[in-house]
Amino acid sequence: MKTYKKMYILSLLSIILLSFSNCSNNDSNGNTVDPDDDNPVTDEYSGTASVSQGMGITTIDNLYEPGIRIATMGTITTSDNTIWTVPAEVNYTDNSFPFAPDLHNSDGTSYNTAEEALAAFDDTNSIEIDSDGDLITGYIFGDNYFELYINGQAVGKDAIPFTEFNSHIVKFKxxxxxxxxxxxxxxxxxxxxxxxxxxxxxxxxxxGGMVAVFEDALQNTIAITNSDWKAQTFYTAPIKDLNCPTENGTIRDSSNCNTDSEMDGTSFYGLHWEIPTNWTNEDFDDSSWPNATTYTNAIIGVDNKPSYTNFTDVFDDASNDAQFIWSTNVILDNEVIVRYTVE
Ligand SMILES: [Ca+2]
Ligand SMILES: [Ca+2]
Ligand SMILES: [Ca+2]
Ligand SMILES: [Ca+2]
Incomplete structure (x- = not known):
């Protein structure tokens, strides 16, 4: 997690001030109260996440100016005094992390078919991992943003962090x-x-939701997203009641949590877990992680999105039907790592 020194000092100051203001053992009616009752985190939450409450602080107003929705970024401090990047630490502004070429991008290049995109692919955008390796093509649609690594090497990031909905084609050796x-x-x-x-x-x-198909140079499908993939969440919000999330081994389950829309979100909580440093590597041990949960096209709601529907011959191929995947909660889990090894 990134530490913003200035902000850290400011939040420390505000925590100190807050603790002073909480020192009074009398509530507004003059009754004596247990100071622990003011800390819903220690009183209600029994999981392994760091817990934030309320709105974060904006550090980047908008990652992507042409976007329909504003792709803001920021930080939030949890009750254990750690600072987290929200919605996620990403490499969007890192020029050394390549943008994935467009499959369909209303602000960039849009192809009508996968075949057309493949024929037009500029091979200088192909990423070499092994010089004597196989040339693999990947088709990816993510709601809303992805960063793709192969054997720990950065291969492509999503061009549009929030909206409009877009899709990508990547090639790597x-x-x-x-x-x-x-x-x-x-x-x-x-x-x-x-x-x-x-x-x-x-x-x-x-x-959320992400679907991907990988093909070899002969256009044989060699991998599709499905429940054989691993998926783990590292940021879950909004949580309205800290009693609702449960954990069973590595399963971070928020399926009991309320997902209704509200007018006032100022008291919502967020759950944050640290991402292991070597998560991109081929030798990272994900064996204890939960398998990915699959979601139908209807649940994700892609019917009206040409960045998906133009390419259903790839994404919904009857003999190799790629599934939308995510962690166990496609609504509340907002930062998810997925992994799969292609034999
Ligand atoms: Ca996107
Ligand atoms: Ca979304
Ligand atoms: Ca499909
Ligand atoms: Ca969400």
């Missing part, structure tokens, strides 16, 4: 077996709250 590792982000308008304005509500919890 690698020897099999190889490991696909992706950071997936369901972006948010209200930092740390996991919400966006939608359907007349100021705080609507948006959803």
């Amino acid at each position: 690698v020897s099999r077996p190889f490991t696909i590792a992706m950071k997936l982000v369901d972006w948010e308008e209200n930092l740390g709250l996991g919400t966006e304005q939608n359907g007349g509500f100021a705080h609507h919890p948006g959803d």
Whole structure:
């Protein structure tokens, strides 16, 4: 996690001030109260995450000016005094991390078919991992943002962090077996709250979802997203009641948590877990991670999105039907790592 020194000192100061203001053992009616009752985190939450409450602080106003929704970024301090980047730490502004070429991008290049995109692919955009490897093509649609690594090497990032919805085609040269590792982000308008304005509500919890197909040079499908992939969440919000999330081994389960839209999200909580440093590598041990949960096209809601529907021959191929995947909660889990090794 990134530390912003200035902000850290400021938040420390505000925590000190807050603790002073909490020193009074009398509530507004003059009754003596147990100071622990003021700390819902220690009183209610029993999981392994760091817990934030309320809105984060904006550090980047908008990552992507042409976007329909504003792709803001920021930080939030959790009750254990750690600072987290929200919605996720990403490499969007890092020029050394390549943008994935467009499959369909309303602000860039849009192809009508996968075949057309493949024929037009500029091979200088192909990423070499192994010089004597196989040439692999990947088709990816992510709601809202992804970063793709193959064997720990950065291969492509999503051109549009939030909206409009877009899709990508990537090519890379690698020897099999190889490991696909992706950071997936369901972006948010209200930092740390996991919400966006939608359907007349100021705080609507948006959803995620990612589908991908990988083919060899002969256009044989060698990998599709499905429940054989691993998926783990590292940021879950909004949480309205700290009693609702549960954990069973590595499963971070928020399926009991309320997902209704609200007008006021100022008291919402967020759950943050540290991402292991070597998560992109082929030798990272993901064996204890949960398998990915699959979601139908209807649940993700892609019917009206040409960045998906133009390419259903790839994404919905009857003999190799790629599934939308995410962690166990496609609404509340907002930063998810998925991994899969292609034999
Ligand atoms: Ca995107
Ligand atoms: Ca969400
Ligand atoms: Ca979304
Ligand atoms: Ca499909």
